[in-house]
Amino acid sequence: MEDGTDGRATDDPVVAAIRAVLRDAVSTLLASDARREALAEYVPARNALFIRREPVLRRIGSVWRLGVFLVDAEGVLRATGLLVRATPPGRPQYQSQSAEERRALRAAAQRGRFRNGETVNFGAAVIDLDPAALAASDGPLFVRDGRALVRWSPAAGDTGARAFADYVGERVDLLAHPPEGA
Numbered sequence: 001m002e003d004g005t006d007g008r009a010t011d012d013p014v015v016a017a018i019r020a021v022l023r024d025a026v027s028t029l030l031a032s033d034a035r036r037e038a039l040a041e042y043v044p045a046r047n048a049l050f051i052r053r054e055p056v057l058r059r060i061g062s063v064w065r066l067g068v069f070l071v072d073a074e075g076v077l078r079a080t081g082l083l084v085r086a087t088p089p090g091r092p093q094y095q096s097q098s099a100e101e102r103r104a105l106r107a108a109a110q111r112g113r114f115r116n117g118e119t120v121n122f123g124a125a126v127i128d129l130d131p132a133a134l135a136a137s138d139g140p141l142f143v144r145d146g147r148a149l150v151r152w153s154p155a156a157g158d159t160g161a162r163a164f165a166d167y168v169g170e171r172v173d174l175l176a177h178p179p180e181g182a
Contacts, residue, residue: 012131018141018148019129021165022075025172029064030073032176036062037083037119039070040112055104057084057112057120066171068140068152070124079139081123086114 028034040057047053063070063078070078082105089107092100109120127141128134134143140151141164148164151157 014134014143014146014148015129015131018077018164019075021148021168022071022077025064025066025071025168026073026075028172028176029071034064034172034175035178037065037070037121038086038114039063039072039078039124040109040114040120040122042108042122054111055108057105057108057114057122059112059114063121063124064172064175065119065121066168066175068150069127069168069171070121077127077129077141078124079127079141081121081125083119083121084109086110086112086116086118086120088116 038059039061041060043056043058045053045055061072063072065080068080070080072078084102084105086109087106089103089110092103109118112120114120125139127137127139131143134141134148137143138154142149142151142158142161144158144161149158149161150164150167151161152167153160
């Protein structure tokens with residue numbers, strides 16, 4: 001049975017339902033011209049022909065943020081990874097290791113030529129929509145008893161999970177129709 005997304009066949013009704021929810025989400029987000037965020041990959045420092053290349057966040061696309069998920073226009077679903085706002089990195093303050101890491105990431109975003117203030121997502125792993133992988137998943141999307149569910153927090157476990165279709169529908173609605181003043 002063709003699922004219509006990428007030409008792969010699937011006999012699993014839960015995976016087909018997930019793909020249908022993603023198709024509907026993308027359609028709604030495109031029609032509403034919802035705000036997208038940058039998707040990048042982190043390229044670590046390296047030497048090329050005896051020239052030191054500093055780390056950079058390299059743009060690889062754009063995504064919509066749906067809570068614990070990122071989805072692109074092709075319906076590829078990712079777990080939310082890390083993000084940084086592209087702002088001038090400032091000078092080293094040596095206040096804390098985490099502050100210096102954030103400063104270095106802002107500098108990497110600047111080298112990647114992101115607009116000032118732009119939100120840049122990176123380290124966002126693609127979620128495998130294989131039935132066995134979803135059944136064994138400890139990530140945000142998992143399947144139990146024939147239902148696609150969402151863990152909104154890694155600490156929440158299975159008990160606080162929400163139905164995938166409801167979760168995505170709510171997030172899409174908020175992004176497609178933001179509250180006044182947002």
